[in-house]
Amino acid sequence: MARPGRLGVGIIGAGKVGAVLGAALRAAEHAVVGVSAVSEASRERAESLLPGVPILEIQDIVERSELVLLAVPDDALGELVEGLAKLGAWQPGQLVAHTSGRFGVGILKPVRAAGAIPLALHPAMTFTGMSLDLTRLMDCTFGVSADAAMLPIAQALVVEMGAEPVAIAEADRTIYHAALAHGSNHLVTLVAQASELLGQIGVEAPERMLGPLLRATLENALASGESALTGPVARGDVGTVAAHAEALNELDGDVLAAYRAMAHATARRALNRGLLKGNQFSDITNALNGPRTPDNGEDRPGGNPAGTQEGN
Secondary structure, rough: OOOOOOOEEEEEEOOHHHHHHHHHHHHHHOOEEEEOOHHHHHHHHHHHHHOOOOOOOOEEEEEEEEOEEEOOOOOHHHHHHHHHHOOOOOOOOOOEEEEOOOOOOOOHHHHHHHHOEEEEEEEEOOOOOOOOOHHHHOOOEEEEEOOOOHHHHHHHHHHHHOOOOEEHHHHHHHHHHHHHHHEEEEEEEHHHHHHHHHHHHHOHHHHHHHHHHHHHHHHHHHHHHHHHHOOOHHOHHHHHHHHHHHHOOOOOOOHHHHHHHHHHHHHHHHHHHHOOOHHHHHHHHHHHOOOOOOOOOOOOOOOOOOOOOOOO
């Protein structure tokens, strides 16, 4: 016997997120009535995670569904919603949820105008598009936004997928998403840069060297916040910071700029926490601003003199 309150769910976008969330809703005994999949990869993903679910045209999915899950790129969401509104596809009382982190329910204005119920359900997790993501859902949160009366519906859907809902105000969605992107996306860049440097000096398995260090650092930072901060910048070890900057200046690529930017931010936060004194902060800043890369005429006749940094 079906559990009460089960919905017919349509998934628009069988990307890594849509297919996984569709599978999670199916595991909660909702009926996935159709999925859209254009590329060969998305078709294979749909077949793997949503076996037996028909691949349908988008308008057909909306027509058949009590809950429509829009799992499409941010820049495509508004156009898709408006296009379906012009076709008269949205139905009164229908639940329409998108998975974008950037947007709340404002972008679903055409949905609301048709009498449907807009929801924003964004999983704060990176996806592989494979079944292991279903296990990861059990340990993640969703940023949810909805009208006050409809927020319990959004929260219940998230709980049914095994995750934890966290209400995000409509006006705060962009900051919410920026925080996640800054922490997650830039972490990948930092790891890639650190691995690249180790590879350049002959370390054959950079991931084995970095793995234990980065995992411990992340766990400490999550548990203790900035109290976990360590390293030469936080210690005021000016000579080491200057040596780092000088060595990185000899290399091609984007590592020096990233190192400087993050070291400046770290020094500022260390100063604010009282880990650095004012003179130490100044010395660290000067050390970071020392060697210059020859970009845009800098370090060439007529360019900025070495040892200066504009905008700091």
